[in-house]
Amino acid sequence: MTHIAAALRASACRDNPSMAQGKRISAEIDGTALQSIKDMGAAAKAARTKAGEGQASAAARLGVHVQTIARIESGEPGVAIGHVIGMLALYGISVELRQADAPAP
Numbered sequence: 001m002t003h004i005a006a007a008l009r010a011s012a013c014r015d016n017p018s019m020a021q022g023k024r025i026s027a028e029i030d031g032t033a034l035q036s037i038k039d040m041g042a043a044a045k046a047a048r049t050k051a052g053e054g055q056a057s058a059a060a061r062l063g064v065h066v067q068t069i070a071r072i073e074s075g076e077p078g079v080a081i082g083h084v085i086g087m088l089a090l091y092g093i094s095v096e097l098r099q100a101d102a103p104a105p
Contacts, residue, residue: 032100033077034075034077037075037076037077039075040072040075040084040095041072041073041074041075041076042075043088044072044084044087044088044093045073047091047092048069048087048091050091051091055069055073058087058090061090062087064083068083069087072084072087
């Protein structure tokens with residue numbers, strides 16, 4: 001199984017110009033967290049395509065709209081975390097969380 005170390009940290013700053021476009025989320029997040037979200041989306045897309053499935057098949061398996069799959073794969077931060085983790089799990093990818101200041105294993 002592939003492990004993605006995701007160090008997601010919410011930023012208290014409300015005026016973060018680096019905030020990605022998409023659904024509004026309750027807290028602005030920093031660049032490290034945005035990159036983690038993009039990395040998870042890229043991993044999901046790579047696993048889906050490696051499995052030979054289209055976005056429609058992935059959407060049917062996950063029980064979401066095809067647009068949600070596209071949003072996950074593009075790394076949009078406003079997608080429900082359950083959908084992101086669910087898609088990763090469909091393709092055998094687990095996510096490992098760790099403190100941002102903790103050394104990687």
